[in-house]
Amino acid sequence: MADNSPGFATIARSAMSVFRKDWHSELRTRYAISALLMFVVTTISIIAFALGGESAPVDVLSGMLWVVIFFAAMSGLARTFVTEEERGTAMTLQLLAEPSAVLFGKLLFNLVLIVGVNTLTVALYTFFLDGFIVRSSGVFVVTILLGSIGLAAASTIIAAIIAKANTKGTLYPVLSFPILLPLLLTCINATRLATEGAFFSEASGEFQFLVSYIVVVVTASWLFFEYIWKD
C-alpha cells in the first residue's frame, strides 16, 4: 500500500511557509507586536507605581516577573489562531497545509514572538525595578529561554482550542493557567535561584523539569492537534 503521508522534509517546508505567512502578515500591520509591547511597558510601569518607590524583596520581584510574562503571553499568543477564524482563512489553510505543518509553523511564530517580548520584558523589568538584581546571568538566561519555549508550546495548543469556541478572550487565560502552572512555578523558582547567585548544577533540577515539560506538551499537541483543527 502506497504511503501517502508526507515526509518530514515536506512538513518542515510547509511549516516554514506557514511561519513566513504569519510573519509577513504581522509585519504588514504590526497590530499584535505594538499592542504587546505597549502591554509590557504599561504593566511594568503599573508595578513600578504600585511599589511607590519602595523596593520589594527580590523573591517577590522574581515572582512578579513571571506574572508580567504570563499575562503578556495571554495577550498576544492567541492571535495566530484567532485571526485565522476571524478573517475566514481557516478553511483555506486546512485545505492547503498538513495539520502538523500548521501546528509547528504557528508554534514557531509564537515562539519568536514570545522570545522577543520576554527579552524586552526582562530588560524593562531590570531597568525600572531596582530591587531585581540577577547574580548568575547564565542560569537566568537559560530559565527565560526554556520558560519561553514551554510558554509558547502550551499557549499555542490552547489557542488552537479556544479559536473554535465562542468567548475567546476571557477563556484563554482560564484554560491556560492550570496547564501552565507547573511551568510558571518552576520558572519562578529558577529565577529566584538566579537572583541568589546559584550555580548551574543547583538549578539543573529545574531545567530538567522544563525540558521534560516542553517535550510532553509538544508531543501531546502534535498528537491531538489534528482533532482540533479539522472540522
Next chain:
Amino acid sequence: MKLFLLLWMSLIIILSIGLPMVPRPEFWYQFPIIPGLEDKARIMFFHVPTAWISAIAFLTSMWFGIRYLRKKDLNDDVKSSTAAALGLLFCILATVTGAIWAKFSWGTYWNWDPRQTSIFVLLLIYGAYFSLRSAIEVEEKRATLSAVYSVLAAVTMPFFLFIMPRIMAGLHPGSADDSNLGPVVSSGGMNITMRVVLYGSLVGFLVLYYWMWKLQVRTVALDSQRQP
C-alpha cells in the same frame, strides 16, 4: 445494588465513628489513638477516599474523551463529561474535608501546602473544563475540544498530584518533611483495623461514584433519545 451500597456505606460510617479509640488496642475492633488528633482522625475515612476518587474521576474523564476522539460516539462524550462533573463534586468534598482537617490539625484552614495547592489546581482544571464546554454550542466540536483539553490537563496533572507534594516540604503527610510516604501508602504505617475501614470506605465511595455516574449517563441518554 442500591441496597448493598446503602448497607455498605452505613457500615463504614458506623465503624468509622463508632469504633472506640484506645491508647493500646488489644482487640480487633479498637483503633489506636493518634497523638494530637485523637477522635478527629476519623475524618481520614472520608477525606482520603474523596481525594482519590476525584483523581480517578479525572482519569476516567480523560479515558472516555480519548475514546470519543477515536470513535466519534457522542455517548462517550456524555460519559466523559459526567465523570468530570462527579470529579468536580468529589474534588470540592476533598478540599472542604481537607480544610476542616487542616483547621484542627495545623491551626488554619488554608496555608498553600503543596498538597492543598494541588487539589486547588485540580479544581481550577475542572472549572476550566466546564467553562470550555459552556462556550461551544456545536455538540461534536464541544466533545472534541473538551476531550483534547482533558488529555492536555491529564499530562500536566501528574506533576501536581503525585510528584510535587511528595518532593516539596509541607505539612501534609507524605511530603518531604515526612519520614515515609505517608501512613496510607507505606507499609506498617497504620493500624490494621484502621486500614481495613479505610479501604472499605474507599470501596464504598468507588461504588457510590460508579452508581451515580451510571445513573447520570443513562438519564442523559434517555433525555436525548439516544441508545444508552
